[in-house]
Amino acid sequence: MKRLFGFGRKRKGPPGGASPPCNPGAYELREKELGKLHRAAASGDVAQVRQALRKHGLDERDKAKTPLHLACANGHSEVVSYLVENKCKLNLCDSDGRTPLMKAVQGQQEECVAVLLAHGADPDLADAAGNTALHLAALAPNTSLAGQLLEHHALIDVRNEEGCTPLSLAVSEHQEEMVEFLLKKGADVHVGDRSARTPLMTAASGGKLNLIKLLLRYGADVSHKDINGWTAEDYAVIHGYSR
Template sequence: MKRIFAFGRKRKGQPPLASASAPRPAGACDLRQKALDKLHRAAACDDLAQVRQGLKKRGVDGRDKAETPLHLACANGLADVVTYLIENKCELNLVDNGNRWPLMKAVQCQQEKCVAILLEHGADPDLADADGNSAVHLPVISPNTSAAGLLLEHNTGIDAQNKEGCAPLILAVSEHQGEIVEFLLNKGADVHVPLAQQTPLMTAASGGELNLIKVLLHYGADVSHKDTNGWTAEDYAVVHGYSR
């Protein structure tokens, strides 16, 4: 699911306004348990004995209509089930019918323990969904610095851009998530990462986000940087009524 964040409409002679494509909010997990077979229901409900029994009849990566047992266990934070499925050689990077893999499910649903287990066993943190969002885009919305930290410890691309050209830092600024903005910058995010030639500082200035502006300046944001139309962050602020 994709949302577009914009800061008003572009007027003639004014700087262009960037938008940010956001992943689904964390916690958006639809399980449809009544429609699941025994194996998948067991994986969703922490019934490890039934999971063991189910694996004798079905493959470890068997799907219901949408997801594998690993997807369901990750969405529900069932660390023991996740570990058991991994021990039985399940595939870590299969996608569901929404093009989301188990790691994305775990991050979406804020299941940090499952995130840690998946990463420790080699789940790929840099896979992208249909909108180009990688797992590191997801903790920005929550916000969830713990999950973000786990991903960054496993060398995920901190400046990864989705199909809209939106990196996590731009998304954090667009969502007014000051804690995540500072967290990403402290972890080495590029303070000048662009979205349609608009820097994070320009995005913050467009919304009059004084606290975010201070954080970005503290981490070296260049106030003299110009977009392709010659506009600086100060121009963005003045045009949108934030001359102070």
């Protein structure tokens, strides 16, 4: 996935006014590119946000981002709370189709995620690639965030544009703890992607024995075939893991 960098407190960094790399959920922005309200939200200055709102709307966009997007991406839970309590729109999307909740999850900003979910943010909206907040939590990986999303009824077996579920992504990234967490929460071990490739096949392709054992323990079907007629064993052999 494309890595995104952040806007935040001023630090020493490269010339040109760009901020140095921050967290994976933050935006790559220059301070001068944003208006007063959005700069305040991105830097976590509640007083400046309050003042700027006298002239600007809560949901005003700047570079396709709302103040809530910027506050969530940089983990400023006080600004998030202030905006939410003043009835900003929770589910607006940025240019990548991502909601503030997705940005908070992507950056592993747990307090921001909690505020958004408590006020009704939709956990099942999908970005331009079809990923939901739970897909992003699986990739992080962060079981605490995944748990918050599931407690607010996020769909566990939702598929992105490639047909991958959060479980599939966790397997592909070899995230054993996340895989076991999702399985314990009821993720379907049999859901395949657009090529009918199951999580077991993905684990076999990478020769990840612990993941293979884990998936088998939850009932993964070793005889299942993808659209090419290949089984998990075939994937293991093809990728040099015949043992």
